[in-house]
Amino acid sequence: MTRQFRARTGWPCAAGFALVLCLPTHAGAQSLQASTQAATFAESCMSCHGLNGKGQGAIPQLAGKTQESLQGAMTEFASGARPGTIMRIIAKGYTPEQAAALGAYFAQVR
Numbered sequence: 001m002t003r004q005f006r007a008r009t010g011w012p013c014a015a016g017f018a019l020v021l022c023l024p025t026h027a028g029a030q031s032l033q034a035s036t037q038a039a040t041f042a043e044s045c046m047s048c049h050g051l052n053g054k055g056q057g058a059i060p061q062l063a064g065k066t067q068e069s070l071q072g073a074m075t076e077f078a079s080g081a082r083p084g085t086i087m088r089i090i091a092k093g094y095t096p097e098q099a100a101a102l103g104a105y106f107a108q109v110r
């Protein structure tokens, strides 16, 4: 009886232990992912802004502009301060941190 009880309580304990082990790993992965996250977001911009944000047709180039101007444009689109069509909707989907990371990403593309 006692042995069976121990065996049963052993499982939640093991699960709890695994969770504790996973948490620091997850935090480390998050900071590691931060740099690749911008690149992933940037790919969704390229369908309109061209490969590597080089611009296509009437859609402006993003590559090589300053991080400040790119982030500023995103902030202004999101707030409605800057006139736009599609960007007023798209910019609302990104946090200020993500807009900054996207600005930094396209600023370093040559």
Ligand code: HEC
Pocket: 041, 042, 044, 045, 046, 047, 048, 049, 059, 060, 061, 062, 069, 070, 071, 073, 074, 083, 084, 085, 086, 087, 088, 090, 102
């Ligand atoms: C569906 C097409 C589309 C997608 C996707 C898109 N854009 Fe745009 N973007 C535009 C258009 C069109 C404009 C011109 C302003 C407007 O009409 O909204 C623009 C303008 C901009 C501008 C202003 C550039 C300038 O010099 O005036 C920035 C910055 C920008 N986009 C960033 C982004 C970023 C960052 C992403 C990805 C998160 C993105 N865009 C995704 C279509 C798009």
